[in-house]
Amino acid sequence: MSHKIALLSEHASPLATIGGIDAGGQNIAVAELALHLAKLGHQVDVFTRWYDASQPQVIEWQTGVRVIHIQAGPVASIPKEELMPHMDEFAQRMIHFFKQQTRPYSLVHAHFFMSGYVACQIKQQLEIPFVVTFHALGKVRKRYQADSDRFPEDRDAIEQCVIQQANATIALCPQDREDLIQLYQVTPAQITLIPNGFNHQQFYPVDKALARLLIGCETTEPILLQLGRLVPRKGVDNVVQSLATLHREYGIRARLLIVGGDSTQPDPTLTPEIGRLMELARQIGVEQWVTFTGSRNRDDLRYYYSAADVFVTTPWYEPFGITPLEAMACGTPVVGSAVGGIKHTVLDNETGFLVPPNQPKALAAKLAALLFNRKLRLLLGNQAVSHVQANYTWQRVAELTAVLYEQILAWALPTTYPSTLSPIATLKPAATSRTVAIKE
Known part of the structure; x- marks a missing residue:
């Protein structure tokens, strides 16, 4: 069945030049997954933060794939470690965009913890299920980066809330799965192991x-x-x-x-x-x-x-x-x-x-x-x-991902929330005064 899928990747645009400080595997993964999901017949929109004023807001990138730039903070390059204060604006502008669409989105796939934070708000306000791939976990990063880790202190708490509200969490490898279980107490049944891949049309032996x-x-x-x-x-x-x-x-x-x-x-x-x-x-x-x-x-x-x-x-x-x-x-x-x-x-x-x-x-x-x-x-x-x-071909990765989407959509029920605000509402960055209204 064909679905309209929203891929969220707040700092890692599929259009970015690979190899820089903030452009690497996640950019490649989001781009390739979008392209191969489209080849399976899905309509895919990739949402990323607008950082280059010379680019239009909506780009018809490839057949079946659009890249949609969401303004969140100034339209300028900002290190990913400093983006969290702009994520409430990102969420609200995305929700506004979603409401304008004639064909609704079936599912959101968030990439990285900040996109997961945004996906929580979309789910709460529009009742659209979401999957999350973290690509990197805050607790693991701190183990190795220590004081050089410049992400906000509340990253761990945000990740925990995202895990609780996600319909499924994708682990990229067995080590990622083990970290989710051991460090975040994720129920194994909630985790689906789907690796990244390579593009067999781009990468093959040359003399x-x-x-x-x-x-x-x-x-x-x-x-x-x-x-x-x-x-x-x-x-x-x-x-x-x-x-x-x-x-x-x-x-x-x-x-x-x-x-x-x-x-x-x-x-x-x-x-x-x-x-x-x-x-x-x-x-x-x-x-x-x-x-x-x-x-x-x-x-x-x-x-x-x-x-x-x-x-x-x-x-x-x-x-x-x-x-x-x-x-x-x-x-x-x-x-x-x-x-x-x-x-x-x-x-x-x-x-x-x-x-x-x-x-x-x-x-x-x-x-x-x-x-x-x-x-x-x-x-x-x-x-x-x-x-x-x-x-590890991207075709196989997309097929596995699409199967997970179908499983979620087959079982997803309208989400109900407690009479008090969800934990995500208490995790607003201190640097912003915006307040998001969470539907009860």
Whole structure:
């Protein structure tokens, strides 16, 4: 059955350039899910915060998919950590938009906790059921980020309320499911495990020599690739340090390509992590072996994945991680941290290797094992392609998600609320004076 679906992604627009500080896996996931739900026959509207005045409010993006910009605060770029005070305005403008539609929305799918907060208000006022995918959990983030976590203190309480009011919660991987159960006391029956995926039309193996020619890196030396958002938690410094170990202890003159950033040219001003990594490479003597490319168009990324001998991703923690899937789809073995989604998507000794985070010597040892053995790289790369094609295409993800939607719509009943305000009403950000009327 065809439905009209609203995907909420307040800070992660499907139109954003990937690789910047606030543009990564969630942007990709929302975009791909919307496109593939539309291919299944659903009408999909993606709601995101309006941050660029040059873009119209409503964009007919792809067949069956619109991107709708909702004004919440100034029409300007704002770090996601500072968006919570604008979420009541976001909710009310969305509700107003919903009421103007001739065809009502069947279901809301919220992405991230702030979108979940908005979805609660939509459900309370319009009785539209919703699903939530958190993409990252506040309690897990605090465990690793500690004082550097700049999200509001009430994030945990908001997440708890969103979980209570959601018709279903999607976990991206078994670790995500375990965290929801252990840290948020979510009933296992309320959780549906649906991973992110990769686009098989964009990511597939390309001849290595051709790929290196196309990216302008025709070296015969081994290439390590790090690709994605450039922020400290991604642990790229760990990769730079392991490169020095490869050179000094294993005699392997490998090159490291670092793809990502907020501009197409590497700019330490726009992407501070680039400056920090450049300085680290200089200090440990591998500056000439590390190349920063800046961001790249997604249609060009398969050439970078295919040009590399090994893809490396060693974050401190990772709620899921889409880039390892893309690398494996291109036939490149992955060495990744045994954290979050990576420890489930990368099959240790089958499609790559898993290593502890923040241990450059352990990382270097696994990289050396692959770089010394071409047959092993080919074997793991071939197995990687088969693995992701069987389990992680966006088509499969969309189909699983659509089944969940149908289950919810088959069982969803008009929601009733207590005579007092729901807990969500007590969680208004201190920085705003707006009050949302919650239907009783």
